[in-house]
Amino acid sequence: MKAAELFDLTGRVALVTGASSGLGAHFAQVLAENGASVVLVARRADRLTALKDKIEKAGGRAAVAEADVLDRDAMKRAFDAAEKAFGTVTILVNNAGVTHADRVHEMPEETWRRVTGTNLDAVLYWAQEAARRMIAAKQPGAIVNIASILGYGVAKGVAAYSVAKAGVIQLTRALALELAFKGVRVNAIAPGFIVTEINADYLAGKGAEMTRHIPSGRLGEGRDLDGALLLLASDASRFMAGATVVVDGGQMLALPGV
DSSP states (O other), X not given: OOHHHHXXXXXXXXXXXXXXXXXXXXXXXXXXXXXXXEEEEESOHHHHHHHHHHHHHTTOEEEEEEOOTTOHHHHHHHHHHHHHHTSSOOEEEXXXXXXXXXXXXXXXXXXXXXXXXXXXXXXXXXXXXXXXXXXXXXXXXXXXXXXXXXXXXOOTTBHHHHHHHHHHHHHHHHHHHHHGGGTEEEEEEEEOSBOOTTTHHHHXXXXXXXXXXXXXXXXXXXXGGHHHHHHHHSXXXXXXXXXXXXXXXXHHHHOTTO
16 A cells, blocks of 8 residues: 555544644644544634634635633534534544643642643543544544653653643553444654744753753654654554554653653
8 A cells, every 4th residue: 555545534534622723733734634624623713713724725624613622511512513514523633732830849739730631631531522423423533642751751840741641641541442442543642842833932942952862953843743643543553552652853762751
């Protein structure tokens, strides 16, 4: 089989959370460019509409569903909107996430709840809903959870984020164990430090220091995740379940504790 056929997503319906900016917006465009009809989910409707227009101008298909990922009712409406526009969601990219900068002894409970809720609880909720609908429609599909190398090792100031991402890795395994026999493949991507519009200013100042610990000698770009995304979203990963693909330029090799 040719690579173009192996990674082709024509006829698939993808839903991407956190699609209004950063990696979520990038993932949505990559999926659309490779044939999927894409449903864009986030809280900022104006950003979603602009992205929808961009995808359609490039020849793709997209729809917008405004939702906070922790709002279960809004989540169901998003899946309903996806089905109305394109049919059953057969690719879910659980991308929405938030981070923080708090030392453990000073971190407010609200920060812990917000970060773990958005980065871990919501991953479960959206995966559950996607799986239920795929199974009911007798449609096989793929769930791709976005974890982080901080799920394998900790760094100062991001305890809640690291714990949540470690949970995503384990949750991916647990979901895969129970859903693979139903035809729903669940895998994850653990990116290293990827430059996006959200963190560009911060990494511009810290980048030189960080790259000293990355064997590849640079920070990551959104396109560095394209291969992993297309692998896990397509039939190229038809025999993968519960895997987490690390894309970090070798950073974890140099710093096992991150």
